[in-house]
Amino acid sequence: MTDIDDIPAPQGQLTLKLLASRQDTNLHGDIPGGWLVAQMDQAAEVAAGREARGRIATVAIEAMDFLSPVRVGSMVNIFTRVSEIGHSSIKIDVEVWIRAPHERDPDELHKVTEARFVMVALDDNGRIRAVRQVG
Numbered sequence: 001m002t003d004i005d006d007i008p009a010p011q012g013q014l015t016l017k018l019l020a021s022r023q024d025t026n027l028h029g030d031i032p033g034g035w036l037v038a039q040m041d042q043a044a045e046v047a048a049g050r051e052a053r054g055r056i057a058t059v060a061i062e063a064m065d066f067l068s069p070v071r072v073g074s075m076v077n078i079f080t081r082v083s084e085i086g087h088s089s090i091k092i093d094v095e096v097w098i099r100a101p102h103e104r105d106p107d108e109l110h111k112v113t114e115a116r117f118v119m120v121a122l123d124d125n126g127r128i129r130a131v132r133q134v135g
Contacts, residue, residue, distance in 0.1 A: 008111060010097050012081030016043040020074045020098075031070040036096060036113065037061070040078060044092040044117035047080035051090050052121040052131050059089070060118040068112055073101030077109060083116065088128045092117045 016039060026032045041058055048056045070076065077097045084091040093116050097109040123129040 010077065010079040010095055010109065010111075012079040012093060012095065013047075014077060015046050015080040016076075016078040018076050020070050020072055020076055022072055025072060029072070031072065031074075033066055036066075036070060036076070037064070039076065040094045040096060040113075040115065041117065043078040043080050044094050044119060047082065047092050048090040048117075048119035048121075051082055051085060052119075055122040055124070055126075056090070056119045057122055058117055059120050062116040062118070064113055064115040066113050068098075068110060070096075070098055070112055071100060075099040076112075085131055088120050088130055090119045090121070090131060092119060 018039065020031045020035075022029075024031055024035050041061075044058065045056060075098060077099070079095045079097065081093045082090060083093045093114065095114040096112040098112050099107075099109055121129050121131045
């Protein structure tokens with residue numbers, strides 16, 4: 001008997017949900033990894049921007065492995081979780097889970113990749129600032 005706790009599940013909050021469409025494909029008709037990284041970066045920016053209450057920028061992306069391809073028609077679900085807040089930086093764990101087209105169970109998600117994005121808070125002039133403003 002399988003324990004329900006043994007089934008992998010997304011960690012964090014659903015931050016971005018979109019459909020992988022034909023316009024997102026490369027010349028071979030596949031969804032490229034770069035497209036997925038761009039969506040993950042956007043989700044990390046949303047999550048970090050909420051914490052920083054303002055402008056932020058990506059300064060690093062830690063190791064990323066792709067576990068399975070994303071096919072056209074897949075519903076892409078990007079989950080984010082704040083893992084650490086420093087003086088001016090915020091680390092965001094990002095996971096991508098998809099619901100493949102023609103999936104028998106419409107609620108079944110498959111993990112595609114994960115990474116940690118390191119973001120920094122910026123002021124209006126584009127200079128690094130403290131995440132938490134005092135005062």
